[in-house]
Amino acid sequence: MLFWILVAILTAAVAVVLLLPLLRANARAEAPRSHDVEVYRDQLDELTRDEKAGLISGEDAEFARAEVARRLIAANDAVKASTGQVSSMRANRLAQLCVIILLPLLGLCLYLTTGSPDTPDAPLSARLANPDADPNILIAQAEQKLAQNPEDGAGWDVLAPIYYRTGRIEDAAVAFDRAVRLLGPTPARLGGYAESLIALSGGLVTTEAQTALQKSLILEPNDPRAEFYLALALKQEGKKDLALAAFDQLVARSPQDAPWLPLVNDHIASLKGEPTTTDSGTADTQAVEAAPGNPTSDDIAAAATMADGDRRAMIEGMVDSLSAKLAAEPANFEGWMRLVRSYAVLDQKDKAADALKQGLAAFPADSEQGKQLLALADELDLKPSGETP
């Protein structure tokens, strides 16, 4: 309320300032050229002074004086000829109305569209005085402590899932990794680390993520989250039968009302070639959002904090860097498999076919790896451009 009172006072004050000249009695405007006369007189004075001081010669001064005098006479005549106008009351009224109506109208309309009147100030000192009410301050304080003492594993352990939930995936991956290294592996840390990596690569279960998940399974053999992602990895690698078996096993072990069952069933359906409830193109990215072992709504919120365009741009950037790396060192079979799959996921068939061709150049079609590449191409419905297997 106080805010709106101040807004009203400010608006009124400005309106008064603008209205003041309009309320004064009307004066006759001065003749337009009276200023010129003054300037020329001053120039004549200056000439006299310069001449006295010896700055210009007498002859030059005479010439100049004649020139200025001619202008002075012309200006004088103009002043006599002109008559000042008197302002009309009607124009004034209109102007007053303009000020009184337009000023608050424009101000309020613009402010209400661009401003956020209900958002209070949040100076840092006030927030620090009462940190419990403000999770962001708690995070910032924890970060400051960690910056001073980066070996504090417990700190990273606390921060990592918070980062993940607030959409700071990259920080989350770093934090999970540090927690694992400083405090030792647990299924939660390893799973979180793998999940961050998967989110970072746009739904692809990378080799690094698989390694972490396998370690997690050793610690806790029946962790549904790890099983799910490993099954997904099989599917993404084109090992249909193995993936199907892994998903089936996951269904068998899950309780009837497990929240991840619909998603798992979708994958099973798509592997069997049946129509699915979700669009297969986005199934991989959705996997991250509804994966088992996670409170799904939080993750969806986390993924949503990143705009679709941003995420795609980030993924494309990573894929491009992979492609560049492979161009420099083509003897990397895993890399080619990932690149081909990534382009297919991004729906860039031409590039995928291109990558396949380059991959086959490094690993000939009759080699074991070449056959795997071709099997992947078959599954993704790709044809190696300009080459027959």
Add this chain to the structure above:
Amino acid sequence: MIIELGHYALVLALATSLLQSVLPIVGAFRGDRSLMQVGTTAAMATFGLVAVSFAVLTYAHLTSDFSVKNVWENSHSLIPLIYKYSGVWGNHEGSMLLWLLILAFFSALVASFGSNLPETLKANVLAVQAWIASAFTLFLLLTSNPFARLVPAPGEGQDLNPVLQDIGLAIHPPLLYLGYVGFSVCFSFAIAALIEGRIDAAWARWVRPWTLAAWTCLTAGISMGSYWAYYELGWGGWWFWDPVENASFMPWLAGTALLHSALVMEKREALKIWTVLLAIMTFSLSLLGTFLVRSGVLTSVHAFATDPTRGVFILAILVFFIGGALSLFAFRATRLKAGGIFAPISREGALVFNNLILTTATATVLTGTLYPLVLEALTGSKISVGPPFFNMTFGLLMLPLLLAVPFGPLLAWKRGDLLGAGQRLFAAVGVGLLIGGIIYYVQHGGPIMAMFGLALGVYVICGSLTDLALRSGLGKVSGAIAFRRFKGLPRSAFGTALAHMGLGVTMIGIVGVTAFETEHVVEMKPGMTTQAGGYTVRFDGMRQGNGPNFTEESGHFTVTRDGVEVTEMWSSKRMYTARRMPTTEAGIRSFGSNQLYVSLGDAMADGGVVVRIWWKPFILCIWGGTLFMIAGGMVSLTDRRLRVGAPSRAKKQKKLVLEPAE
């Protein structure tokens, strides 16, 4: 609530500007005094409102209020207090708000000190100023609102760009903007004159001090920016012909031309149309600079965040103001009466020569800056127009200008005596050649062209002093009288001499450092020494350190000459934690006008570190010269002639001021 009040003040400033855009001009058209006076009060009100909103943004930065997006993006709770202040304009939104604040400040100056201006001229000028202010306020509110909020507020900011965490940020942008925006007043005067279809005699008297003030600030701003880049970037260079530098240099060149043509116009009422055009061009180039830097067309430390909508918006502003102004010029310029006539060899002629060269130089820089951009936009191919192009074309253009500089003030108005002026400059030419020769002999090894360059610089300095000496009659009259005359010379004469001398000093610096600079890139281990400029530099070792928001590695160097320790210096590399960005802090020591510049490179596996050591003779002359120019501008500004032009009021003052002066 305070933040939102600042936001509302900005919105209200827009509403006020819009009223100020219309009412005074209607008043001027109808001869209605009260409507015209609305311009005066509205200009004051706008300034007050923008100042409030700027103060609020500053408050948000000081209190680290991360609920303001701008603060979150560009501040950190741990940065030193001074960077919390300067960080206000160390980002796109804040710097545009500063732009607006300075614009409103200039309008308020015209409003409060313009009581001796013709009423209609003042009303029109204030209205045009309000058009510019409205456009930029709208730009701020719609595309780059500094008061955008974040809910919930983040706990920590993303830190100010480390390169900007320097005292330079506190000085360079405000000065540069004072220059850029100062030319808006000249622009408004030009547009006002075109609207009225008439140029008062007071016009030139008014335009000149504004040009002078803007030019002085711009000179200081560019010079400061150049020195900042020199010591902060760690490359040892002081001017890179970078498009962003050119963007500030073009208004400076055009402004310098304007300064000189306004002089002709004031004294002789000649070159009226040309002066109006120059005033329009100068501010247009300022706007172009703002567009190039702010739109994201160029990537540089100045670009901050890039956002295409901003570019389009500024482009629209650019097209409206430049296109509008030039069309108005095309329609109305013929109505302006041409003034006095003059012979080719005369003071006017010399100033026209100056204008020709300066505008050609501006066009050259403009071409070199825009051509790669246009080519890339049209064909997609990238080319870079680098220093060789600019050094060649610009250097050649400056040569005749520098030769002519001392002649200008020696020539008489209307018709002058070139031969006579040449004879009077004999001493200057002689001294120039002599000193150039001596320097060449002492610093032998440099190219022969360097000698001519240095001689030219000395000649310009001596030529400027010649003018003062001749005017006070040194040699012709007794010493006492000459001294009295010297004291009685108009301030503008001193201003001219100082600024021209500054040009010579800068010239000496540029030629000297280009010709005689030495550079060593060596890998050094603790205890190793290397030679630079007659000094021996010993590397003593590295040290780790911590700042408030960075960690640094500093190398310690001891400088000796003939075995005697002269000084010690630190050169460091910093890593800013929040942005994970490195910066270099070069070690610099001055010896007279020469400098020793040590910059750290990468550390080697075997414990050594790559060190770049420059010996830069005369380098301080470059910025020393600009100090002379700035001083010249300020001295000229205090000249009493620039304060005249009022009916009634000034008369009384004049009586008081003039008598004792005779």
